[in-house]
Amino acid sequence: MSQDLNTAMVEKYRNDFLKEVEEKVEEGEWVRMCMQCGVCSGSCPLGPYWEHPPQEIFMMIRAGKREEVLSSSSMWMCTSCYNCIVRCPRELPITHIMHGLAHYAKRLGLAPKEQPTMKFAQLFWDNLVKQGRVNELKLGLSLYFMNGFSEGVKTALKMAPVGLGMLKTKRMNPMEMVGGHKVKDLKGFHAMLKKAEEIEAAKIEKQEAEA
Amino acid sequence: MADMKIGAYICKGCGLGERLDTDSLENIASREGKADIARQHDFLCSGDGVAMIRKDIDEEGVDHVVIAACSRRAKTDAFRFEDVACSRVNLREGVVWIRPDTEEARETTQEMAEDYVRMGCAEVRHMKVPHPSNEQPRNRHVLVVGGGVSGMTAALEAAKAGYAATIVEKEDRLGGHAAQLWRRIPTRAPYSDPEVPEIDALIAAVEAHPDITVYLNAKLKKTSGAPGRFYADIETADGVVTESFGSIVQASGFKPYDASQLPEFAYGKTPDVVTQLELERMAREADGGPIQRPSDGKAVGKVVFIQCAGQRSDQEGHLPYCSGYCCNASIKQAMYFKNQNPDIDTVIYYTDLRTPGAGGEDFYRSAQDKEVIFSKAVVKEVTPAEGGGLQVRLHDLILDEEAVTDADLVVLATGMVPNSGVNIEALTKPNVEEEGEGEAEAETEATIEVPVESILNLDYRQGPDVPQLVHGFADSHFICFPYETRRTGIYTTGPVRRPMDIAQAVDDATGAAMKAIQEIENAARGRAAHPRSGDLSFPEFRKEGCTQCKRCTVECPFGAINEDEQRYPVFNESRCRRCGTCMGACPVRVISFENYSVDTVGQQIKAVEVPEESEEKPRILVLACENDAYPALDMAAHNGIAYSAFARVIPVRCLGSVNTIWVTDALNSGYDGVVLMGCRKGEDYQCHFVKGSEMAHYRMSKIFDTLQQLGLETERVITHEVAITDIQRAPGLINEMAETIEKIGLSPLKF
Structure with a gap:
């Protein structure tokens, strides 16, 4: 579906990527207000590791570089420290725009495939929806095995003393492996998520219909 | 000199009494300084001390006063005796405060004080009380050269203050470049949209004012005289009228930069590349409707603005400076398109966006909100594309890459060139520079080639226009002495002084009008203009001694000195700023001021033991x-x-x-x-x-x-x-x- 959506969006906006961002990306309507001062890029603690810092991302959007922006790993690097939002003289919600872009890229299937932040986000979500509560034991383990079985075993062995220490101080309950704690009304919680998914799907469907 | 009576007054306050032997100073004043009266006082600048001096002046006939106390820059109000010649001996800042208070230093410190008292007495002996010259009457009439926004504002402000004004405008209408604008940069909150310029209202106000006379299609054939008694020959189609003026405001404005010097942007090659001023004309014609592409009348779908076109560049033929108004002007013009049809693509390529003025930033933001795209890039080339339209090649400075974009219309933000007339320093280099390197001379000769029409046609020995400061702008110092040119009583304002927009020109012209009024009043009282404001002394010369060497006339920084038929200097007192450069120049030392002369300083030098x-x-x-x-x-x-x-x-x-x-x-x-x-x-x-x-x-x-x-x-x-x-x-x-x-x-x- 995402491939279709991507083609539809390309077809719809042609080379007006700025307009596409404004309409489709959360907080995207702010991109035009950037005055290219570069304070966001300078303030980002991970700035040097980004492929394109926020200032550049905004400029690329205006220059219509759709593929490069959406397939970039840059916005996945954001740790939500909010330094850029605090410092932006034009008061752009830069952190939110980065997340909006990342989300949009994933939806279109353009996000880089092996992006660890994206993978972790998916693990976190899958873990959470099961019981309505995060099962830290399972989340930790799935994180160890995120990149394959042998690496998972190695990491698990390396972390064993930490795990035993947590067991001893009752910071971790081994019983979480089976079942685990959950929200009081699990049925209601799932119903709520289902409804949300329906709303979202309807929205996308509408978008596609418009395209 | 026979009936001169010198009074010397020595202060003992501020530690002078403790640090110095004032009895000895008093002795020196009367014995060596030949002061008729010498007195000490514990606190000379107090009411009592000042009264003591005043009493001697009134009752004892003291007409030359020596005040040995603090620096001449201190207590100026207390020690203001305008009816006598007065010399200040700086015992406080000049002696006790700059010397250590030790036993070893005591002797040399005392010697220092004694010498300064001798110097003060010697100086005052050669000083006279300056008298106003009464050389010119109070002429409450301001000549305004140029009828643009600056000129009209200056004339109106002067007229509102009760001074008559005459505008000389070379075109057949008032309003200048501003009258050609469709809209102007906003002046009122929320600064979000261009405003109607309302130049017509300004023109109407000028034309309706009873104290303002307007000459259209007019030029200044000759301007002579000095502040308080300027004479201008105003030439119109009907002949020449001569009028007298108290002071002059030169608001001769600017010429738009010649865009044909920018072949890289295809200006002149295709009608679809225009300057900002040309776009104003197109917008006026469209009057809110769609602006059409000049080549084929197609509605413009994408417009590109190129900032700093031929500006802020070292390249030959380009302007080295920023004209200051063009960023705001491009923002305004991009809105012409966006307000008419938000789907028109408008891109502004800039290297540094500068939006001066109170609402500049809001205006910029408003344009961004209207989806005007701002892109930091250097445009390399504009070429007509095959089958109509234009191709713009640029270097994106943020992404550091070359890019090409299409456009229906390209607008060039070319700058202002001051309309300052003849560069007199290129015509007549003073002796100083003539003897300099040959290279400079060669350059001078090259500049003379360019024929430029004079604005003022001054009948001054130093040349027909006011001197230029930098890049052809007629000013003397942008920060310290605004409006002041190096010709006293002639004030420049508006874009002839430095690049500016309408709002700045209005403020500027108001300031210049005030300076013009101030000069009228100063000239009537025989007082100097800035920086020796209020000084009544003016240069005199001993004709018998003069060798007609002309050095004073050449070296006067203010062009105050003319020459008569026999080539003797003619001092125009109200043009003079009282600096004494002529006195320093004179090889035969015949030039002096009443209270400042070769003698007043020379005798001080000799008085030192x-x-x-x-x-x-x-x-x-x-x-x-x-x-x-x-x-x-x-x-x-x-x-x-x-x-x-x-x-x-x-x-x-x-x-x-x-x-x-x-x-x-x-x-x-x-x-x-x-x-x-x-x-x-x-x-x-x-x-x-x-x-x-x-x-x-x-x-x-x-x-x-x-x-x-x-x-x-x-x-x-x-x-x-x-x-x-x-x-x-x-x-x-x-x-x-x-x-x-x-x-x-x-x-x-x-x-």
């Missing part, structure tokens, strides 16, 4: 500019910074007024060193009289021959550039000279 060589007490003459160096030394004293007790400091009006005779006289009478302190010269000068410091440096560079003739080391005379902030450095320079003398030994010319 030069100790014999065996005493090993050198004497250093310091001639310090009263505007910067002297206050710097005063402030050093306030900060308790000590300097050599062998220095004798004399304030001068400008280093340009220093006549070399003072230096040679000092050296001849046994001084060991001479330090001259003036302001910074050159392109970023700080001299209050523009060229004074430069002249002085030049003259002093020639003094080495004299020193060699006298058999003296060249290190004994040194000229420094001192700023008012050089509080640590200025005393240091005096101490440096003291060290130099210690190294090279005392002068062999002592008696």
